[in-house]
Amino acid sequence: MSILEIRNLHASVADQPILKGIDLTIRSGETHAMMGPNGSGKSTLAYILAGHPAYTPTAGQVIFDGMDLLDMAADERSRAGLFLAFQYPASVPGVTLAKFLRATINSRRKAENPDDKGISIPEFRRLLKQKMDMLGIDHKMAGRYLNEGFSGGEKKRVEILQMATVEPQIAIMDETDSGLDIDALRVVAEGSKRLQEELDMGMLVITHYQRILDYIQPDYVHIMLDGRIVESGGPEMALKLEESGYDWIREKYGVVEKV
């Protein structure tokens, strides 16, 4: 059982306050959707949790299974069981997808046991093949440089492939649905849902659209506005947003849309 507790989190980017007091608790097996207009701070929350060096927490706490998450380096957070599926994953020229995935596995094994020799090549090949098949990824992708020249859909699938490889306890999906056609969305969303059930993951799904939530079926829906969670509710909240947009939220909280 894992718990990620975000308490009164404030954060800045380049001295600009973006998060202005976030409180949210995510437990194993729970799926939370985070919605809200552009610029409300959703991606900043994702980056802060993953430990991006350009994002600075200025107040509050994040406790992950009793550990102070904000004190940990990005790689430690990942090995502790936190995962972020990036909206715009970086490309890593010269490093193949296969080599990269092996490194993610071996880094975990080495952290457990410094003498570990790493996963054997046949074992790794079996694992990779199985996970790629689950997400409908062409095996040839394994030999390509990570994200280099990948289409939007390929990048998102590969993010989920990474999630399937490292098997996190808590996963954050940052607009994984953006830029996907309907078929790709289904594969990615169903794959994530299956993983969540298999691993009993806690999930935070950042999105603008109801579409992905049809597959992922959130237990809770939160609405973020101007760096705060202003509304929380059940799945019906997402449907309401789909129908009425964000204007009623802005009106209710007196926030003017940034142009």
Added chain:
Amino acid sequence: MSNYVITQLQITQLPNYIIMNTFTKEAVKELSASLNEPEWMLEFRLRAFVVYENTPMPTTKDEAWRRTNLRFMPWDEFGPSINGDAAVDAEVPSFLGEQLTEDEVGGSLLQIDGVTKQYELSDELREQGVIFCDMSTAVTEYPDLIQKYFMTEGVRPDEGKFAALHAAFWRGGTFLYVPRNVQANAPLHTVLWSVNGKTFTHTLVVLEEGSEAVFMDEYASADNDKSGLHNGAVELLVQDNASLIYAGLQDFGTNVWQLNHERGRVGRYGRLDWVTSMMGTRLTKAFQTLDLDGPGGWGRMSGIFFTNGRQHLDLDTQQNHNAPDTTSDLLYKGALREKSRTVWQGMIKALPGSQRIDGFQANRNLMLDKTARADSIPGLEIEADDVICTHASAIGQLDPEEIFYLMSRGIPRETAVEMSVQGFFDPLMRRIPFEGVRNRIFDRIVEKIY
């Protein structure tokens, strides 16, 4: 032996900071006598010595030397390698003996300070007529071939001060000769280990028409307090329809100063796949020239270098398209740390009438520290009109987003940086067909990152 032209130059007063009084005519004679050389080689050396004496020391006013100042070289610590001072009993690190190719080597040569320590050549290669031996043996046993090819077509003694110095004082190195239409059935591997810091090795490869060979040529030494000089030459003569894969792997200690001349010549439909790895030395100035002499000739130059500390590496490459329908492809990549400096100056030349040529050159540098400096200077001199010639150069840093991305998957920072640097070199590594060579270079890259 064909005579090269001795340019009659004014004997220039050497600047007084240069004390090279150990490189004398008497030393030339002593060296040649100690090697029991035939008269013609002594004469060759003495003629080269005259060129050496008559050629002024390059200064930063010379275009090719603008970015490398020889003033700081410890000239008084250098000297010729004459019998008696070679450390033939020294230990050689065991990794150097390791096989670099998947196929078992057919010939191997280990020299210390230019003196042969171990030598093997398979019966199969002997039966094929392949000659693979140290250069001094070649002078004695194959005088006709040496008089025909030694410093006549490849590197010539009158190319510069240090080509002449080398011609006068060369010692050790490898002669590889593959006769017409013979495909050497196994790779060849030379290790040149230096202890006394006086290395003047010469590599001469002659591939006759339609022949093929693979040759790994390694140069290395341990770090040492005493300054050393490596003044080498590499000649790769690939005749019509012949094909050579040559990897020159340099890993000298940072006490070594290197002044090299290297040239590959490729005949009609010949192929030269030329890999250079440079990891060591305090200073290297190397001239590497590819001459595509026959129509249909192909040459690929792949360079990998990594400098740190106060290393200074200055590479001068030329791709000369001397015939129509020739193709050259150069990719040199370097990583730099600390206060090291690299210079790559590349030139593609096409003679008038060299139509339908395809020349490419690219140099990319990865700056791992802000204190390092890389100069990248591509150039084209094209006198034909139906050509494709492209060049590219780039200087960049590690991408923090890339490092963060790798770390966000649980990969520790050090490993992430290693992967990113290895990734930088990967497109070059893919050009090297031997896992052992790739691993050797990878290991050194990883060692040099921190």
